[in-house]
Amino acid sequence: MIAFRRLLALQVSAVAVVAAQPALAQDRATSDEGAQRSEAGGIAEIVVTATRKATNLQDTPIAITAVTSDTLETRALQDVSGLGSIVPNASFRQAQGAFGKAVTAFIRGIGQYDSNLAAEPGVAFYIDDVYYPLLYGSQFDLLDLERVEVLRGPQGTLFGRNALAGAVNIISKSPDFDESSGYTTVTLGRYNRTDLRAGFNVPLTDNLAFRANGLVKKRNGYQDRLDFRCDMIRQGTPELAGNFPFSDGVLIQSDKLSRDDCKVGTLGGEDVVAVRGAARWEPVSGLNLTVSADYTRDESENAADTLIDVNDAVGTSRANINAVGDYFSIPGEIPFRYDSRFVPDDPYVSYATNADPIGAGLNLPGSTFYNGDPLRGGYKYPLVGPVTNWGVSGKLTYDLDNATQIMLVGGYRSVDSIFGFDVDGSPILLEQTRNNTGSTHWTGELRFTGSRDLIDWTMGAFYYTGDGYVRTTLSSPWNNLQRYQDHTYDPESKAVYANFVVRPIDRLSVTLGGRYSDDKKRVNYENLQDGNPAGDIVFQITPGDKRFDWKLGLDYQLTDNFMVYSSAATGFSLPSFNSRPFQPSQVTQIPGDETLAYELGFKSDLFDRRLRLNITGFYTDYKTRPGSVGGQEYLLDASGNPIPVSGGGSVTVPLPAGGPDATTCRVLTPAEISAGTTGYECVSRTYYVNYPGKIKGVEGELQAEPIDGLLIDGSFGYANFRSDDLDNTTNKRPTRVPEWTASGGIQYEIDAPALAGTITPRLDWFYQGSIVYETNNDRYNQPGYSVFNGRLTYDNPDRGLQVALGATNLFNKFYYRNLFVLQAFGFPQANGQPAPPREWYLSVSKKF
DSSP: OHHHHHHEEEEEEEHHHHHHSSSGOGGGGHHHHHHHHHHSOOOOOOOOOOTTOOOGGGOOOOEEEEEEEHHHHHTOOOOOGGGGGGGTTEEEEOOGGGGGGGGGETTTTTOOOOSSSOOOEEEEEEEEEEEEESSSSOOOOOOEEEEEEEEEEEHHHHTTTTTTSSEEEEEEEOOOOSOOOEEEEEEEEETTTEEEEEEEEEETTTTEEEEEEEEEEEESSSSEEOOHHHHHHHHTGGGGTTTOSSSSOSSOOOOOOTTTTTTTEEEEEEEEEEEEEEEEESTTTEEEEEEEEEEEEEEOOOOOOEEEEOOOOSSSTTTHHHHHHHHOTTEEEEEEEOSSSGSSTTTTTOOOOOSSSTTTTTOOOSSSSSBBBSSSOOBOOOOOOOEEEEEEEEHHHHHEETTTTEEEEEEEEEEEEEEEETTTTTTOOOOEEEEEEEEEEEEEEEEEEEOOOEEEEEEEEEEEEEEEEEEEEOOOOOEEEEEEEEEEEEEEEEEEEEEEEEETTTEEEEEEEEEEEEEEEEEEEEEEEESOOOOEEEEEEEEEEEEEEEEEEEEEETTTTTEEEEEEEEEEEOOOOOOSSSSGOOEEEOOEEEEEEEEEEEEEETTTEEEEEEEEEEEEEEOOEEEEEEEEEEOOOOOOOOOOOTTTTEEEEEEEEGGGTOEEEEEEEEEEEETTTTEEEEEEEEEEEEEOOEEEEEEEEEEEETTOOOOOOOOEEEEEEEHHHTTSSEEETTTOSSEEEEEEEEOOOOGGGGTTEEEEEEEEEEEEBBBBTTTOTTOHHHHHHHEEEEEEEEEETTEEEEEEEEEEOOOOOOOOEEEEEGGGGOOSSEEEEEOOOOOOEEEEEEEE
């Protein structure tokens, strides 16, 4: 708590300094004048629903970033992964290729990167008040939105399950009764980018309106797929090229192959179609019904991904891979091995084939994998990962009076996807996966909100149920293993909650909230495998939890435009289980995460609303934080007995780091073998141990309009994560999250009477601090980097015409979105997902 007391002292000092300024010495009598000035020149108010009712952003005692539709447009943000360039202490990135079309979401150092249904997100997503429980399929296009609200810190009371890091609340524009309107936007850009967005709103009667929107996005990939053998010969190194006995000298059979550049395709391309429609009906005053439906079909290419390193010291002598290499070797040339020859000189190149070049049923001398079995070899994996995501929802509200409302909201959603991943990133096969994942789910919520003289309240009940499946094919000559997984999931969640804001004296508010949740997830698991270890794994498990979450908060309005607040709140994620076991003994429930977070901050509009400054300090007690420890155990036969090894083998020894029952294996000594000690075959196992942690940090957001037309905005975030397990590692930091984030932007609107409009140049900057991908290996640490975007906009409001010329990654900064380091699992390689290079675009919009 020492850190929190320091934050308190800092907060009191800041309040004392700012409160002394005459610009803050306003009372209620001048508030209307301030609001008028904000319309003519100054920072406008933003209404948010982070407390489950409409409130002014600056009067809401929560750390929130509210991204309006105007901000989304001027910063060219089109999907959820772009939010990380605005929100402090947050990371929203396209998931690494092994996890399909998903978003890796972290807030204040807490989140999840694995899109498997066994895992639970750390950030909760809501679309128009309807809960979205998945990571995969969460790369939402930001189509026709009113705003996006990103709430930082635990939101367990009002948002419930999996909101221990925060929540993302996506709010669409509602049908309008007043006037007909519409828009069309066409965007052209680099890599043959062609985007079309269009929509309209039409009042059908005085109390019935309809709104519809759609988009089509197409773009070629920014990473080239090359045929390896062709490229080696083209580069003048034929001794590295090897041979392919079944072709005319190329490894990829494609009618797109160009002998001049060896190109057979691309990765990272886009092909998306999405539509959304909504109808709003107000049969009587105070009663509103909104029904909406949406459909998205994403047939984009797999994410850009390339091999960035092969550590020859790690496991490259495995017999199966050498046997495959010998099959491709040319006598008298350099032996064809899996090594650094497959690492392209250009990260925007990949030699991955997503296919097994060894035909089905072939028997390779020296290989235990390609043993003539007709089910082994010949697999091809998709280069396009289609996602179909559609849903319907309804929201019914009834105003009992001017201050009391009842809301009923419900929704149904279906998501299906297929994706493959070439783990080795090369034309030969170490390991590849194919995933078919689907989910359908229902959500319903009844909410009762109201206000009286001294109290505001929000009370409700929540229900969620669904079913999902994961079907995975894994082909791994590297491990002499072929696996077929078929899992089904049946989640269910029930909760009741209440949140009260009491005003005992003028300007002081006390928040009291609580939520009781009953969550469970029934799982049927089948893991059908041949190879080593042999045998099938079939089980049922039901991770679940019943718990109570709470929040206590205080806020005080020092002036009309300056508020200080503090809070303590809990959050949690549902327990999960090890979804990738080698044998039944490894099927264990993994406890859910649990946090208790403290916040202290202020929100201010200064200098007659010319400057908005919001700063929050936080301290998070990460009470339950399951961490993984690698160990070993005996390989079991079908009866559950250890498998002995004649004349050798290993025995288990305690692994203290993995807990009281954890083990690893050591090889028998010659003396033990001579004495007749029985040794056994071992297999790797992951143990899960609770590693509590502490996170402390600060974040701030600024908006300024020093003169009419000139807008400046910025943010910064710092989150320091400490835990005993991390203190003993090389990097002393958690993986995949930066300590520092920052952003800034500036634009100036220039009147252009000769053009009957305005011209607005804008420059945006985003900084992400360094990231580590392995706790005990700094070889793959990514240094911090800055990315700049630019835009020049011509706007003619009288004609509803807007033309914008822009560029993303303006200075062509190279960096990786994600790395996938497999050396901790005994593989020699690391893969990287390069971010797009500089891209230009031209956009023309017409409103009517």
